[in-house]
Amino acid sequence: MSRQSMRANDPKKVSGELFTLTYGSLVAQLLKDYENVDDVNRQLERMGYNIGMRLIEDFLARANPAFKLYLGVSPSIGSWSPGGDEFSVVLETNPMAEFVELPDHCLGLRYSNIMAGVIRGACEMVQLEVMAWFIADQLKGDNVTEIRVKFVKRLEDAIPAGED
C-alpha cells in the first residue's frame, strides 16, 4: 500500500527515503545559496559537527552501534594505520546518497560531508579530537564510500575542574 510507504511503523523511526530526500533538499539549497562547492562542503561539515555534538548524548544513553542505530547501515572498520591512530569507515551503501547523481559542475562537492562532521563533533564531546574526511565516494564512481578517521589528541583541558 502506498499510503504506508513513506511512513515508518516504529514511532522512533523515520522512513529512510524521507530522510534522504530531506537531506538532498538541504544540499540543493546550500548549492543555491553558496554557488562555490568548497563553501558548501565546509557548511555541511559544520552542520554535521553541530549534530554530532548533540547526537553523542543520545548515543551514550543506549548501547548500540551508532551507524546501525541512526542510519540503519552497518559499515566495516578497517585499514588501520601502522601507528594505530587512523582507520577507515567503509560503507557498502550510503543511505544519504540514494537517488543522487552529481552533475558535472559539482564534482568537487562532497555530498555526504555532513557525516564527517558528525564523527568529528561526536568524538569531541567525549574528549577526542579527530579529523574525519572522505577518501572514496560511490557518487564519484568508487566501489564503496569510505571515511578516514584520524586520532589527533585527547582533550584533557575540557575536563571540568574538580573532577579528579
Added chain:
Amino acid sequence: MSGSKQRPSILDKSLSRGRTEVSLTAYALLFSEMVQYSHNRVTSVNELHNKLSELGQRVGVRMVELLFVRERNYKRETKLLNILLFSLFGKEADKLDRATDDERIYYLIEKEPLVNRFISVPRDKSSINCAAFIAGIIESVLNSTGFPAKVTALWHKGTTFMIKFDDAVLTREKQLEGR
C-alpha cells in the same frame, strides 16, 4: 579523486524498495540544522516560512515521482479527496475539515507533526511554525499531481495546514462528479 573514473548512472540502478528506516533522532537533528541554517539567512518569520516551504517542495516533487512509479503502477489520481489523503504520505491526519464559507479551503489538523516534536518556539516569535516544511511538501505534491493549491501551516489545535485549491480544481471536480 581522479576525474577519469566512470561515474555510474543513477538510471542503471534499480529503484529502491523503500524499506530502509533511519532513527527519528537523526532526522530531528538534521531538521534542526536546516531550521537554524534557514533562520540565520532570513529577517522575518514570513521569510523563514517561505524558506522552509521551499525546502519541503523539493522533497514533495521527488516523493510524488517515486511513489507513483513504485506503488501505483503509474496510475494517476484524479479525485480531490484521494489526493488529499495521499499527500499526507500515509499518515492518518488527526482531522480533515472543510471550511464552511469557502469550498476551496480544506483544513488538515495534526496535533503534533513529526518535525515540530522537538522544536521549541521562541516566545517573542510565537508565530513561527516549522511545519511550514511539511506544508511545502503537501503543496508540491498537490501541484505536481495537477491539483494546484496553496498550503500554509498555522497554529490551531496543534498544527493546522490550510489548503486552498485553485478554482479550476473545484470546477473539474464538479464535472467529474457529474459523470
